[in-house]
Amino acid sequence: MPRGRPPAYTRDQVVTAAVTVADTDGLEAVTMRRVATEVGAGAMSLYTYVPDREHLIDLMVDRVAGEPVPPRVTGDWRADVLALLVMQRDLMRAHPWLPGVLGGRRLTGRNLLGFLEHGLRALEPAGLPGITKMTLLGLFTGFVASYVTGELTSDPALAAVDIGAAVTSGNFPFLRKALIEGGGGPLEFPAIADWMIAGLVEQARHQQKAG
Amino acid sequence: MPRGRPPAYTRDQVVTAAVTVADTDGLEAVTMRRVATEVGAGAMSLYTYVPDREHLIDLMVDRVAGEPVPPRVTGDWRADVLALLVMQRDLMRAHPWLPGVLGGRRLTGRNLLGFLEHGLRALEPAGLPGITKMTLLGLFTGFVASYVTGELTSDPALAAVDIGAAVTSGNFPFLRKALIEGGGGPLEFPAIADWMIAGLVEQARHQQKAG
DNA sequence: AATCTTTTTGGTACAACGTACGGGAAAGGG
DNA sequence: CCCTTTCCCGTACGTTGTACCAAAAAGATT
Numbered sequence: 458m459p460r461g462r463p464p465a466y467t468r469d470q471v472v473t474a475a476v477t478v479a480d481t482d483g484l485e486a487v488t489m490r491r492v493a494t495e496v497g498a499g500a501m502s503l504y505t506y507v508p509d510r511e512h513l514i515d516l517m518v519d520r521v522a523g524e525p526v527p528p529r530v531t532g533d534w535r536a537d538v539l540a541l542l543v544m545q546r547d548l549m550r551a552h553p554w555l556p557g558v559l560g561g562r563r564l565t566g567r568n569l570l571g572f573l574e575h576g577l578r579a580l581e582p583a584g585l586p587g588i589t590k591m592t593l594l595g596l597f598t599g600f601v602a603s604y605v606t607g608e609l610t611s612d613p614a615l616a617a618v619d620i621g622a623a624v625t626s627g628n629f630p631f632l633r634k635a636l637i638e639g640g641g642g643p644l645e646f647p648a649i650a651d652w653m654i655a656g657l658v659e660q661a662r663h664q665q666k667a668g
Numbered sequence: 669m670p671r672g673r674p675p676a677y678t679r680d681q682v683v684t685a686a687v688t689v690a691d692t693d694g695l696e697a698v699t700m701r702r703v704a705t706e707v708g709a710g711a712m713s714l715y716t717y718v719p720d721r722e723h724l725i726d727l728m729v730d731r732v733a734g735e736p737v738p739p740r741v742t743g744d745w746r747a748d749v750l751a752l753l754v755m756q757r758d759l760m761r762a763h764p765w766l767p768g769v770l771g772g773r774r775l776t777g778r779n780l781l782g783f784l785e786h787g788l789r790a791l792e793p794a795g796l797p798g799i800t801k802m803t804l805l806g807l808f809t810g811f812v813a814s815y816v817t818g819e820l821t822s823d824p825a826l827a828a829v830d831i832g833a834a835v836t837s838g839n840f841p842f843l844r845k846a847l848i849e850g851g852g853g854p855l856e857f858p859a860i861a862d863w864m865i866a867g868l869v870e871q872a873r874h875q876q877k878a879g
Numbered sequence: 880a881a882t883c884t885t886t887t888t889g890g891t892a893c894a895a896c897g898t899a900c901g902g903g904a905a906a907g908g909g
Numbered sequence: 910c911c912c913t914t915t916c917c918c919g920t921a922c923g924t925t926g927t928a929c930c931a932a933a934a935a936g937a938t939t
Contacts, residue, residue, distance in 0.1 A: 670885095671885045671886065672884080672885040672886025675888095676887075704889095709888080709889080710889035710890075711889075712888075712889050713888055716887060
């Protein structure tokens, strides 16, 4: 039987509140005080459930990583990995703060490790060293993150450019032309993701043979 | 002739100091007070040269983007873009804070626009709509950033995983196997970057035809 | 020469942040 | 009934970005 005063909240509540705040008001709104208020607790009470803010973000990542149910692995590694990346993309679009916190983050938590496990299982038939498979999965996820970041900035490149400066001065003729001319819808994610998967795996095989 | 009290410092000095601080102590060490101290000015004096910290980071990005001299465009778009990406990678390794701040940032500044211009010029012979070219360049840069982030975390995947938890519990057999088995050197950047460039451009062409 | 106008300097100050500290509260075990 | 353990959370401190303003330093004007 547990001794001492029983907890009034749970770690899950805290993480859930943090994710909700991040989803609605962005990651910078995830302050200890704000999350505590959302939970209904005092600010310092959070530290019973979480060692610090950085760790809380780790938990947020692992939380949302547990939302989607990964599709069955069929044995067709190319299709299986593609399905995984499509899932990752959907996840990042549902939680726009996710791509931004993924870089360089330590992989902790059951769900995140589960993601990795699933990817490794999907890549198994491709026949590569384990470390190489992990490297590839990291590259894939990074690619998805940067693709989604582009998507979320609403119009990948156009909106991100200080158009006035570019077009006014005559110093950027190609940029000027690219901005003026229209055409060319957005690149479809599944197609380019599929290409990436096949291409990088093939590359890894080549380098394996050569090295 | 300029009226009023003459400035004691320059915007360039401020940005240089900020970049130096970021290079040596990381981006989180780039505080207004710290940069001001480095310059030799009072903290609030920085606001004469820079509207706020976020803008200062924009300027830092544009500053380092002006360091390398882009190689000549030869007309072989595949090789030209590859040279550009190799240059980007070197730049990010020299300034490890760079990959982390690139996501979703507005493209401002002569040097950054120059980068884009150079990429567009290199991609010109590939024959694609301007917007598509810009989207591709964004994807390329994102890929380089995530590759370098993996590199800088010292061992792409291995170090990033909480090994103990994975191997101890029997829940992650594939992960366990991947961690135990050795082999497979790191993927060589130029090779996979080259593959990406060729593959994505080809994909974009296909989608252009279909759409 | 004296004053006015314009611009930069940097000290003071404030709100918001993460979080260390510690006293009080709430439970079970003796 | 008290002791031990655990949790709650108010107070407080150091650090952050930056608003505000008086003082300083220059050219322009009289």
